Amino acid sequence: MGKDLADQFPVAKTVFDEVNDALSQKLTEIMWTGPESDLTMTTNTQPALMAHSIAAFRVLQSEAGLSLDAVAYTAGHSLGEYSALCAAGAIDLQTTAKLLRTRGNAMQAAVPAGEGGMAAILGLTLEQIEDALTNSQVDCQVANDNSPGQVVISGTAAGIEQATQSLKEAGAKRVVPLPVSAPFHSRLMQPAADKMAEALSQAEVKAPQVPVVANVTAQTVETPDDIKRLLVEQVTGRVRWVDSVSFMQNNGVTDFLEIGTGKVLSGLIKKIDREVTITAINGPDDIAGYKSHH
Numbered sequence: 001m002g003k004d005l006a007d008q009f010p011v012a013k014t015v016f017d018e019v020n021d022a023l024s025q026k027l028t029e030i031m032w033t034g035p036e037s038d039l040t041m042t043t044n045t046q047p048a049l050m051a052h053s054i055a056a057f058r059v060l061q062s063e064a065g066l067s068l069d070a071v072a073y074t075a076g077h078s079l080g081e082y083s084a085l086c087a088a089g090a091i092d093l094q095t096t097a098k099l100l101r102t103r104g105n106a107m108q109a110a111v112p113a114g115e116g117g118m119a120a121i122l123g124l125t126l127e128q129i130e131d132a133l134t135n136s137q138v139d140c141q142v143a144n145d146n147s148p149g150q151v152v153i154s155g156t157a158a159g160i161e162q163a164t165q166s167l168k169e170a171g172a173k174r175v176v177p178l179p180v181s182a183p184f185h186s187r188l189m190q191p192a193a194d195k196m197a198e199a200l201s202q203a204e205v206k207a208p209q210v211p212v213v214a215n216v217t218a219q220t221v222e223t224p225d226d227i228k229r230l231l232v233e234q235v236t237g238r239v240r241w242v243d244s245v246s247f248m249q250n251n252g253v254t255d256f257l258e259i260g261t262g263k264v265l266s267g268l269i270k271k272i273d274r275e276v277t278i279t280a281i282n283g284p285d286d287i288a289g290y291k292s293h294h
Contacts, residue, residue, distance in 0.1 A: 001031040001039075001261055002052040004283045011062045012055040015093065019051040022094035023101055027051065042181055043104035046079045047097045053083040053260030054093060056281050060259065064291040068209050073220065073248050075213035077265055078144070078184070078239050079103065081231065087259075088208035090227055095203050102199045106192035107182050107235070116183030118143060118154045119164065123173030126151055126242075136166035143185035144239040147271035152178065154186035185239055193235035200228040218243030241265075245272045257281055257290075 005012035006028070016028045030038045031048050038044055053076075060066040068088070076084035079100060086096040121129055126142065129151050133140055140155030140163045153163055164175045183189065205227050211220035214230045216237040221227050245268075248256075255277045258265045263280040270278065281290060 001048060002055050002283075003028075003032045005052075005055050005059055008284050009055075009059045009063065011058045015055040015058055016051055018093050019047060019097045022097040023047060041104075042108050043101060046082075046100040046104040049079060049261055050083045050086065050096060050100055053080070054086055054096075056259045056283075056287070057083075057087050059287055060257075060281060060290065064287055064294065066257075066290075066294075071210050072251065072253050073211050073213050074208070075244050075248065076215075077146075077241055078215065078234070080260075080265075081212070081215050081234060083260065084212050085205075085208060085227060088210050088212050090206055090208035090212065090224070091203065099196075099199055099203060103192070103196055103235070106195035107184060107189060110190070110192040111182050111188050113181060115157055116155065116186070116188050117157050117160045118152055118178040118180050118183055119160050120146075120176045120178060121151045121153060121167055121172050121174075122176065123149060124151070124167065124171060125149075128170055129153070129167065129172075132166045132170040133163060136162060138162040138166065141186050142238055143183075145242045146239075147242060147268040149271065150268070152185075154183040155188065156183070185235070185237060187236055189236045193232050196235055197228075197232045200231055203228075213244045213247060215239045215241070215244065218247050241268060242272055245269055249273065249276065255279075 006016050020027055027048060030044055074084035074088045082096050082100055085091045086093055126145055129142060139159035140153050142151055143154035144152040146152060167175055205224040207222060207224060211222055214221040216230055216233045218240040221230055256269055258278060258280045266278045266280045269276060279290060281287060
């Protein structure tokens, strides 16, 4: 994760060093040498994914001439919203790292391991899923509206089990339990939302240099107070990714850059609309490719 960027570009190495400093921890050691079991703990995963995204973004700026002036919006999925805010200049890198460490710890602590879960539902519409959950009155809610045909639910372990039955009866092709440590984006995360409200009340947040599309509203957020409020709501609220992508498209966006680890969002955006251009920027090769096309 990001090691090739740090080895090749001083600006990327600076990002990783700053994150290590902010957390008083060699996070990069876990990112680059493991063990993987440490990296997949949400307390480490959240700042690690953000660090890789911002490192790649800064290299794009310094090496490939990407200017914020050319960016219509930034957006991110769940913890990625923090990367989007950092890239837009609303929250500085060290503060972002600390907030994500707090968020990871708070989410982990909110629900004892094994008591909650998440599952991806394939083959039903959002409306069909909402109807099935309402009708069966399970302790579960829609957590992520990721793409047409892929919706994630979150709740108690028993709730997920009951919902799985109801959703299969409603015609779901598959219900895939997700390997997560807690029921993110559900009411059960309220203790974590309270912790984030406290942390954000003390954090310095500025107006972003470009509009950021917020997960819970799928609209732009432009003032520090609104940014803080929506980041708190996001902990228990729904990630409206389909609506967020549609909002950007309706406002003229035709090109998306997915910056950081992997191509998950590229896959989701392709399902939302086949016509848009999406480029995933993970490492030096992607940056060289971007540079040669622009």
